[in-house]
Amino acid sequence: MNTRYSDNRALPVRILSILGKVLILGTASIFTAFPFIWMMVSALKTKADILNTEIFFPTVPQWSNITSIIFDSPIPRYIFNSAWVSAVIVALQIVSGAMLAYALVFLKFRTNKMLFAIVMATYMLPVAATYIPSYIILADWKMLDSFRGLIISSTVSIFGIFLLRQGFMQIPKGLVEAARMDGASHWRALWEVVCPMTKASFITFGLMNFISTYNNYMWPSLITKSSEYFLVSQGLRAFFIRDGAYGTEWALVMAASAVVVIPLLVLFAFTQKWFINGIGGETGIKG
């Protein structure tokens, strides 16, 4: 907006510049949003409409696709599994991440920097490289094919530790010291002083990890095989290939996919403000 006042370039140049931006951003948005929109409209089509490439919007919206997914399929069960497993995992990740980030930022101890380096080094490791050792550990603990296994294996998030640490570093150390002088333990200082001041980081962390856990496919499919423990991605795939009907019920597959996404959209709608703040690095602290 400031360009209106500060831009001294000639009018045609300015128009071209704006057009260029609109074009680039518009194209990027279309490429990003199109598959999603396609999925949404296809969820309301008949099978014939889907296969007819000449029509984009459904001739008659098939709301029954959605209702049959909600009432007559195991998809809601998978959504429920995903939602509560993700919620528990994120809660544990927030507690463990916040504690470590607090120690890294506010406590003085000899191995502080080394500890952070080690933590970050594990972030560089490809996730796939940890599958086998993690699988063996879970097998030893008899936690394969269970929610416990899914949860225990994801209690720590390196990304979260990093994100919270960056947020905590914006807080003047004096505030934590003041809380300590006021009689607060480290635990209280973390949750009553540091946490409210870095709300954006916490919400961003929670939301991003909730989404990735909710959508996680590879790891859950490695350690769970009973359908009662399926999370949505695994459940969708199972639904997709149900009864050997691979790829035949496109309308229902699209409807299932659309239904699965709805909880995330709702969540994002409520936390969007904080999410953008957290990613942008602004923690909402004002003197």
Add this chain to the structure above:
Amino acid sequence: MAEIILKNVTKEYENGFQAVKNINLEIKDNEFVILVGPSGCGKSTTLRMIAGLEDISDGDLYLDGKRINDVSPQDRDIAMVFQNYALYPHMTVYQNIAYSLKIKKVPKDEIDKRVKDVAASLGLENLLDRRPGQLSGGQKQRVAMGRAIIRHPKAFLMDEPLSNLDAKLRGQMRVEIADLYRRLNTTFIYVTHDQTEAMTLGTKIVVMKDGEIMQIDNPTNLFNYPNNKFVAGFIGTPTMNFFEGEIEEKGDGLILKTRDGFIPLTAEKAAKVREGGWVGKKVTAGIRPEHVELSDQDSAAFRGEVSVFELLGSNAIIYTQCQDDRIIMNTDQTQYQEHGKEIFLKVKEAKLHLFDPETERTITN
């Protein structure tokens, strides 16, 4: 109310730097102790060690006879006011002040009563619903003090609490702190680099330099009887004039020979100089600007040109550039001197201080 004792306390950082070197300090109940010194002298580190925010590398710290080196800050029952106030930005003034009581699980009614009492005593009644971001510097300062006094702690620690305020407000808050001290009747430890604050507030002043204690005394003694050249120069505004001179015999007595003249030594000072074997030797002399006077050529100790005449209201400061030294004189406003004019200065002999030029220790005050 508390007695705090530091015994051979040292703070050494991991890189080997010693911020505080083997200091011994006894703070009695109800004393208002000021730690003063230039930046980097270790005063804040000392305060933070007492608070428990810095580990003590060596030595012992006692609070009411109990060694508290390893007691965490939350269990020391000591309150602290920070330089930048450190108010919790997400809490209202009320919540900021009440926070320590909430932690102690004091009943809500009592918290409410105490917060309102403290707010009333600090003039914060109308600000209780505001957040720190909506307060002025002086108001933040008051909230920070309110947060400290509501707890009735054993001791108050204040780390340069006025340094972020403008000069006028600083003067006003200084009076309020002095008043608070009288009302609360408890131990205060106050860190500042401003010697005016130190002199006006403290009952006991600890002057520090490079991690060591230079002198511990009351304000009057520090001003009149400094232990060494550093203390003499640090305490008092404008600062003390220092110049070189030689002790010589003259008649029955001794004089300090300066470049442009001489200063006779009083019998008392002469005795101390003789005792120390300084006759015939070079010494560093010091005289406070208020003890320098205009004189005629015959009795002058200095001759020089006026470089600056500063009118400060009822008094004026005259900076005189002599051959080797710059002599500052604090006089009254009627003594106007034109820039560049040659003037002669003498000193009040009884107020002369002499220092060992090597060790900078006082020979006589």
